[in-house]
Amino acid sequence: MKILTPIYRLAASAALIAATALMPAKSDACTRVVYTGFNSLYVVGRSLDWKTPIPTNLYVYPRGVTKQSSNQPGAIRWTSKYGAVYAVGYDGGVTEGMNERGLSINGLFCKGTVYGNEETKHRPPMSMAMFVAWLLDMNETTDQVVEVLEKHDFNLGGATFDGGTVSALHWGITDASGKSALLEFDHGKVRIYRGDISAMTNDPNWPQMSAILAYWEKIGGKNMLPGTVSSPDRCVRAHYFVNHVKKTGEAALGVSITRSVMGVSSVPYTYMIEGEPNLSSTQWRSYSNLRDLSYYFEITTNHGIFYIDLKKVNLAKGSPIMKLDTGKSADYVGDVTSRLMPSEGFRPMY
Numbered sequence: 004m005k006i007l008t009p010i011y012r013l014a015a016s017a018a019l020i021a022a023t024a025l026m027p028a029k030s031d032a033c034t035r036v037v038y039t040g041f042n043s044l045y046v047v048g049r050s051l052d053w054k055t056p057i058p059t060n061l062y063v064y065p066r067g068v069t070k071q072s073s074n075q076p077g078a079i080r081w082t083s084k085y086g087a088v089y090a091v092g093y094d095g096g097v098t099e100g101m102n103e104r105g106l107s108i109n110g111l112f113c114k115g116t117v118y119g120n121e122e123t124k125h126r127p128p129m130s131m132a133m134f135v136a137w138l139l140d141m142n143e144t145t146d147q148v149v150e151v152l153e154k155h156d157f158n159l160g161g162a163t164f165d166g167g168t169v170s171a172l173h174w175g176i177t178d179a180s181g182k183s184a185l186l187e188f189d190h191g192k193v194r195i196y197r198g199d200i201s202a203m204t205n206d207p208n209w210p211q212m213s214a215i216l217a218y219w220e221k222i223g224g225k226n227m228l229p230g231t232v233s234s235p236d237r238c239v240r241a242h243y244f245v246n247h248v249k250k251t252g253e254a255a256l257g258v259s260i261t262r263s264v265m266g267v268s269s270v271p272y273t274y275m276i277e278g279e280p281n282l283s284s285t286q287w288r289s290y291s292n293l294r295d296l297s298y299y300f301e302i303t304t305n306h307g308i309f310y311i312d313l314k315k316v317n318l319a320k321g322s323p324i325m326k327l328d329t330g331k332s333a334d335y336v337g338d339v340t341s342r343l344m345p346s347e348g349f350r351p352m353y
Contacts (some may be wrong), residue, residue, distance in 0.1 A: 032270045032283045033111040034237055035175045036245040037183055037201045038261040042252035045181045047107045047291040048261040049099060050269045051090075052283040059098065059287060061300060061311060061327040062089045062349055064140075067320025072137060072157065073128035074353045079157065083140035086318030088298045088311055090289060095352030096132035096161070096170075103313055104143040105179030105293035108135050113187065114206050116171035118159040120191030131161030131170050132351040138176075145178040152186055155193050162352050175203050179293045185209050202242035202268075205234040216242050232270045232282070241268035258290050258299055262308070272303045302329060307336035315340045324348045 032052035039045060051057065065086045072079040087102035099109040129137070142148045161170055173187040183200040186193070187208055196209045203212070215235050219228070224243035229236035244264045251257050269285040276282055290299035296313040309332065316325065326346035327339060335342070 032232060032234065032237065032285070033205060034241055034265060034268045035109050035111055035203045036241050036261065036264055036268070037175075037177050037181070038245055038248070038257060038264065039181060039201070040251050040253075040257045043179070043181075043294050044252050044254065044257050045105075045177065045179065045293045046257050046261045047101075047109065047175075047177050047293065048265045048288065049109045049111075049175075049290075050265055050285045050288045051098065052270055052285045054283050057092050057286060058094070058330065059090050059092050060094055060329050060349075061298075062091055062346065063087070063311065063313070063316050063318075063325040063343060064089065064136075064348070065316075065318045065320060065322040065324070068140075068324070068348075070133060070136060070140070072133050073130045074351075075128040077127045079127045079129060079137070081137060081141055085140060085143065086313070086316070087136070087139045088313060089136060089139075089349075090300070091349045093352065094349045096130075097135040099289065100135055100139050101291040101293065101296070101298050101313070102139040102143075103296060103318055105296060106139060106143060106145070106148070107175075107177050107291040107293060108138055108148070109175045109289075110135060110170075110172040111175065111203065112171060112205050113173040113208065114171055115208065116173060116188050117190045118188045123155070123158045123191045126156055126158040129157035129159045130351060130353045131159065131172070132353060134159060135174075143178070144180070145176050145182040145184050148176050149184050149195055152193055152195060159188065173203075173209070175200065177293065181293075201245050202238055204238040204241070204268075207235070212238055215239065219243070232274065237268045237270075241265075244268070254292055254295050254297070258292060258297075261290055262288070262301070300329065300332075302332065305333055305335070309335040309337060309339045311343065312338055312340045316343065 035049045069082045085102040087100050089097045089100040092098045101107045138148050177183040185196040185200045219239045248260050272284050274284050288301045297310050299310040301308040323345040325343035
C-alpha cells in the first residue's frame with residue numbers, strides 16, 4: 004500500500020475539493036436524509052427537484068391488491084401483503100412511499116445508471132413505474148428488500164418522461180428499525196451499500212460520494228461546509244446536519260428538525276444560475292415517520308405541510324384504494340387522512 008506524505012495528502016485533498024466544486028450545478032437535485040431520534044423515532048426526509056413541474060398525487064393501497072410489473076410478456080404478478088402510501092408522479096409511476104410496516108423507499112436521480120445488460124434482458128420485465136410498489140407491497144424490512152434485490156430475477160426498465168428524459172435512479176431504503184441500504188445499478192449489476200447512509204443525493208455513485216463525505220468529516224462542519232447546490236455539496240451539508248441536530252422522541256418535533264435539515268440541503272425554488280437554464284429546484288418534500296406511520300407532504304408553493312396517518316386508513320383486503328389529489332391541496336395543513344377519496348388507482352406508465 005502506498006503511504007502518502009503530508010504534502011501529497013494536501014494535494015490530494017485540494018484536488019478532491021476542486022473536483023467537488025466543479026461539479027455541474029444543473030444536476031437533478033434530489034436529497035434524502037434519515038433522522039434518528041429517541042424511542043425508535045426515525046424520520047426519512049426527501050426532496051424532489053426537477054426543472055419542470057412533476058405533478059405528484061398520493062395514493063393509499065390496501066393489502067390484497069393484485070398488480071403486475073409490466074405490460075410486456077413474462078411480467079411479474081403479485082398480490083400485496085402490506086398496505087402502503089405511494090407518491091405517484093404524473094399519475095403513472097411510483098417515485099417513493101412507505102408501507103404499513105414502516106418500510107420507506109425513495110428513488111433519486113443518479114446519472115450514469117444503466118439498469119440492464121445482455122444477462123438481464125431475458126429476465127421478467129420490471130417497469131420503473133411499479134418497482135417501488137413491488138418492493139413495498141411484499142417486504143417488511145430492509146434485509147428482506149436486499150435479499151430480493153440480490154436475486155435480481157427481473158429486468159428493470161421503463162418509459163421516458165418530460166420530453167424523453169430517462170429515469171436514471173438510485174434508491175434509499177430504510178425500515179422501522181432504522182436499518183438502511185442504498186441500491187445502485189452499474190451496467191446491469193446490482194450494487195447494494197450498507198452502513199451510514201443517513202444522507203444521499205445524486206451523482207457521483209455511492210463509493211465516490213462516501214469518500215467525499217469521509218473527507219469533510221475530518222474537516223468538521225462547525226469549521227466549514229461547502230455551500231453550492233451541486234450534489235456533493237448538498238450531500239455533505241445534509242450528512243453533517245442530520246447527524247448533529249438534537250435528538251428527540253417527539254414525533255412532531257422530529258419531523259420539524261428533519262424539515263430544517265432538508266431546507267439547508269435543498270435548492271431554493273426558482274433559483275437560477277446564468278447559463279444553466281435546466282437547473283433543478285425543489286418542488287416538494289416528503290417526511291416518513293417510520294415509527295408512527297405518518298407520511299408528510301410539503302409542496303413548495305403551498306401554505307403548509309400536511310400528512311396521511313396510515314393507522315387511520317382501512318388497509319384490509321377488499322378496502323378501496325384511496326387518493327389525495329395534491330392539485331387541490333393549496334390550503335391543506337395538518338392531518339388530511341379524512342380527505343382521501345376512493346379511487347380506481349393510478350395507471351402505470353409502463
